[in-house]
Amino acid sequence: MLGCSPRKRKEAILPVEQNIQLDKSILDISVVAKGLNVPWEITWGPDDKIWMTEQHGEISKIDPETGDKKRILEIKEVWKDRTTGLLGMVIHPNIKEYPYVFVDYTIKNDKNIFSKLVRYTIQRDSLISPKTLLVIPGSSGHNGSRLAISPNGKLLWATGDAQKFQNAQNEKSLNGKILRLNIDGTVPENNPVKGSYVWAKGFRNMQGLTFSKNGLLYTSEHGDALEDEVNLITREGNYGWPNIEGVHDTEDEKKYAEKYNTIEPLLSWTPTIAPSGLTYYGSDNIPEWKNSLLLATLKARSLRVLKLNDDGTKILSDNIFLENEYGRLRGVCVSPKGDIYVSTSNKDWNPYSKPLESDDRILKISRANKISSAKVLKGKVASENTNIDNIDQLYSIYCGSCHKDDGSGVEGSFPALKGSSIVLGDKGNLIKVFLKGKKTENKPEQMPAFKFLSDEEGAAILTYIRTNWGNSAGAIQASEIKKMR
Ligand code: HEC
Ligand SMILES: [Ca+2]
Ligand SMILES: [Ca+2]
Structure with a gap:
């Protein structure tokens, strides 16, 4: 009888837009949330919600089942212009003992621009008691932004060179560095140089930062006209900028590398792809992607899956997904179940084309049993040298x-x-x-x-x-x- 049968079980509420076919697994792509305004950071919260920063200065929680958005904080002093604004965010993984969320954003006093790192205390659905941990020089671009908590509870901050390239090699400057802090803002005892936050140096503008399951730290970084990079970060490492771009391939670079013992990227891209959010995928849920770095790209408008070797010291392959399907991609996070969430960035300062009404969006990529949409996407292998004859x-x-x-x-x-x-x-x-x-x-x-x-x-x-x-x-x-x- 029509209309009388009781609903047996709750169906997945999110309609499947497209599928991805991997070697064996089939994935669903669905849209979780729409109409957002440049979600810069998305990260999985202890309450099973997606926590999100939007560039203009709001922090919200998104319900991954329904897409409902709940604003939990507006930071009034955020200065948003082009690439500046409310950027990185990380939630302490041990929330019971350390109920903290850390954010960084741009402020402007008179003519001076700064990047500010602030800790908030989580109290149910509010963030209270802001504590400023660090303020460093900023600029209208190259402010880096991403934050991560290490397995032993230190806070890492990937900063940009603030458009003064020489900052990156200057030990006294906190720009163009990976900084390492205690969660109260003090300098850890065992940092390389006593009293200094600097953990590694020689970066231009990092837009991705993540720890793998076995505690290795990776970054993604925007190069200038060439050589975007993904790096494996080591204590006291020098990653070359501005003297070296990408791999050590020119004569000048080789000389510099020898003298200063600089470290080459795990992978670099020319032409550039504008790599952004980076997260480690360690789940069995999508076996083909296990032990990979997931990288959202802006310019290349794709999700890259960078397969790692067993000990995480090499990238074995670079596969491209969602290319040109949803526009610029900026954020990526993984749920404990192994579902992947990706945010678009089509309303930002450098749009590829006019944003759609539904922009910006958060997409969900999850394992499925069968193909259920009319469109099935496949990945493609990034070719070594783009053969450009057109x-x-x-x-x-x-x-x-x-x-x-x-x-x-x-x-x-x-x-x-x-x-x-x-x-x-x-x-x-x-x-x-x-x-x-x-x-x-x-x-x-x-x-x-x-x-x-x-x-x-x-x-x-x-x-x-x-x-x-x-x-x-x-x-x-x-x-x-x-x-x-
Ligand atoms: C990363 C962004 C970027 C890329 C990529 C880029 N440009 Fe530019 N270009 C600029 C900016 C910014 C200016 C203005 C610089 C200034 O006036 O100080 C500019 C200025 C110019 C100008 C001068 C135009 C004018 O009227 O002032 C020319 C010509 C130009 N670019 C050509 C190119 C060509 C050709 C390419 C590709 C090979 C290219 N650009 C790639 C950012 C870029
Ligand atoms: Ca480098
Ligand atoms: Ca080079």
Whole structure:
């Protein structure tokens, strides 16, 4: 009889949008929450809720079953602009003894920008008694942000170079470092240098930080125009920036590496992918992904699964999932059951395209028994060297993330190349900008140097920007670039 049968059991409430087919396992992708505003950090809470920071300064809990959002704190002093705002968050894993949550965010006093690390005490559904643990110089970009608690209860903070590259090698500066603190903000007795928070140095702008099950610490880091990185962090390690980008491959880098004993990344990416949230996956729930690092990427708009070797010292493979399906991905966390949650970042300062009404979202990726949607996604292996013979793609990969595929730029951050007098003007000047980059005092962003591209690639890209989107200026030859190196 229709309409009379009692509901036997509670069905999964979240509709399955798509499936992923792995070697053996089938995964469901569903949308947990919508209409969020740049969720920067998502992390699994002791109450089985997803705890989330949104960039403008709110901390909320999301019910993973229903998507209900409950705001638990608004931090009024947060200064949000472009990449700044309320960023990292970590909950102490031993909540009974240490009922703390740690956050870091940007503040601005007059003209001075700082990153502030604050501890809150959890009292049921509120966060109370803020205690400032540390305040370090900040900037309009490169503020790093991520936090983690080590297996022995220390607080780790991945900071950015605050756009002063030399900070990263300067032992006295707390920027461009992994910092290690006691949870009351004091310096641990056994830090490398007595009285200093510095645990490791030589970083540009880290956007991911996670411990593996056996206590190894990993980071993800944004490179400049090339060489995004994932690193395995060791005590007192020097990771090279700004003298070294990615692997030790140029003559200068090799010399520097020998002299200063710098450490190469486990994996690096050129063209860049803008790696963000990083979390360790140790669950049996999705066996194909067990013992991997899960990495959310912004520019590459994908979830990367980086399979580790048994002792966690090498990345064996790099597989790409969800590519171009949900836009920019920023946060990732795993529930004790082994379900994966990923947050989008389509409403942030550097959108790929107009955000959808439903943005930003939190997605759930979970093990399923069968395919239940019309669309089945597969992963793909990241190829060693992207073979770029298509000029649209060449432009898009190296320039499009900032200047946009239609050359329109981002107001206040990246100039439009469409109609730009520099693009259309003197060739020598344009080639110089391309090879050496461009920085203007008081502008929040800078144009990276592209001298690592070949003369032929440079000629193709510069000709492309001079002849596209209604631009009509003459071509640029490889020989003209060669002359100016
Ligand atoms: C990381 C972001 C970023 C990337 C990637 C990037 N640019 Fe830029 N570019 C900038 C910024 C920021 C400026 C403005 C710099 C300034 O004026 O101080 C700029 C300026 C320029 C200008 C001068 C335009 C004007 O009107 O002022 C040209 C030309 C240019 N870029 C070309 C390129 C090309 C070609 C590529 C790819 C090979 C590229 N850019 C990649 C950030 C970027
Ligand atoms: Ca490095
Ligand atoms: Ca290098």
